[in-house]
Amino acid sequence: MDEAGRGPLAGPVVASAVILPSRYKHPDITDSKQLPAAERERLAVEIRRDAVAWSVIAVGPRRIEQLNIREATRLAMRLAVLRVSPDLALIDGNTPIDIECEQKTVVGGDALHLEISAASILAKVWRDKLMTELSLRYPGYGFERHAGYPTPQHRAAIQEQGPCKIHRCTFQGVREHSDRYRRLYLPQTETTQNPESSQIEFQFAV
Numbered sequence: 001m002d003e004a005g006r007g008p009l010a011g012p013v014v015a016s017a018v019i020l021p022s023r024y025k026h027p028d029i030t031d032s033k034q035l036p037a038a039e040r041e042r043l044a045v046e047i048r049r050d051a052v053a054w055s056v057i058a059v060g061p062r063r064i065e066q067l068n069i070r071e072a073t074r075l076a077m078r079l080a081v082l083r084v085s086p087d088l089a090l091i092d093g094n095t096p097i098d099i100e101c102e103q104k105t106v107v108g109g110d111a112l113h114l115e116i117s118a119a120s121i122l123a124k125v126w127r128d129k130l131m132t133e134l135s136l137r138y139p140g141y142g143f144e145r146h147a148g149y150p151t152p153q154h155r156a157a158i159q160e161q162g163p164c165k166i167h168r169c170t171f172q173g174v175r176e177h178s179d180r181y182r183r184l185y186l187p188q189t190e191t192t193q194n195p196e197s198s199q200i201e202f203q204f205a206v
Contacts, residue, residue, distance in 0.1 A: 001015060001016065001017045001018075001077050001080060001081065001089055001090065001092060001116065002015070002092040002109070002117075002119040002120035002123055003015045003016075003076060003077060003092070003120075004016075004032070004120070004124040004126075005127050005147075005148070006069055006073055007149060007150070008147060008148030008149045008150070008168075009148055009149070009150050009154065009155075009158070009167060009168055009171050009173050010061065010131075010141070010143065010148035010154075010163075010164070010166045010168060010174075011061065011127065011130065011134065011143070011147065011148040012058035012059055012060045012061065012076075012127070012130070013058070013059050013064060013069065013072050013076055014056060014057065014058045014059075014076065014123045014126055014127040014130075015056070015057050015059075015073065015076035015077040015080040015119075016054065016055065016056045016057075016119040016120070016122040016126070017053075017054065017055050017077075017080040017081050017083065017084045017086070017089070018047060018051050018053075018054045018084075018115055018118040018119045018122060019051060019052040019053045019054070019084050019086055019115070020047075020051055020052065020115050020118060021050065021052055024050065024114065025114070026043075026050075026114065028043060029043055029047070029114055029117045029121065030110075030111065030117050031111045031117055031120060032110070032117070032121045032123075032124040033110075033120075033124075034111075035121070037128065040121050040124060040125050040128075041125055043118075043121050044121050044122055044125040044126075047118045047122060048122070051118070053083075053084040054084065054118075054119075054122060055080045055083035055084050056080065056122055056123060056126045057077075057079040057080040057083070058076065058126075058127070058130070059072045059073075059076040059079075061166055061167065061169075063075070064168050065168060070095070073095075074095065074097045074098065077097045078097045078098055078099055081097070081099050081101070085101075086101055087101060087102065088101065088102045088103070088104065089101055089102070089103040089104070090103075090104055090106055090109060090113050090115055090116055091103055091104065091105045091106065091109070091116075092106060092108075092109040092110050092116045092119075092120065093105060093106075093109070094107050127147065131143045131144065131147040131148055132144040134166060138164040138165070138166060140157055140161055141154060141157045141158070141164065142154060142157060148166075150173050155173055158173065158174060158177050162178070162179075163177055163178045163180070169181040
């Protein structure tokens with residue numbers, strides 16, 4: 001298992017779980033961060049073709065705000081594991097998740113275990129594709145270039161345009177410019193109450 005999207009200011013956190021065939025080998029599969037985008041996309045096709053089972057789960061920005069990013073990531077990982085039902089879950093990082101099967105956390109696992117590397121590729125490719133699609137719905141932020149990460153260009157766009165519906169309004173770099181954050185997370189005053197707009201939601205299918 002691995003995830004993509006803990007650090008961005010916008011979009012979902014995405015977890016993937018992959019079960020590969022016994023003794024499966026692939027010379028090109030490694031940590032997704034070490035691969036160019038075109039290579040990740042090619043490998044994602046091969047991983048999905050060759051895997052015994054795989055899943056990709058996205059947890060959106062509203063749930064991230066409710067739970068915090070750590071717990072939202074654990075939720076995405078738990079749901080991804082439930083879709084593939086492994087005997088043993090190898091989890092990248094040092095944080096266990098709430099599952100019934102045996103699990104092992106592996107710091108730097110995306111460089112040590114082929115299964116974790118494969119999961120990192122699926123999660124990264126799926127999330128990058130989604131953020132490119134969302135850039136058409138929410139233009140001007142450059143999601144197709146930085147996938148929601150806090151680049152100087154992204155921070156400048158938030159400051160100029162304000163956050164959009166897929167921004168994580170509790171994150172530093174967004175909340176300073178977010179009316180939604182002030183409505184939902186700070187003490188309300190007569191001038192900041194706006195019940196209708198506080199119901200805005202953006203949901204990702206899982």
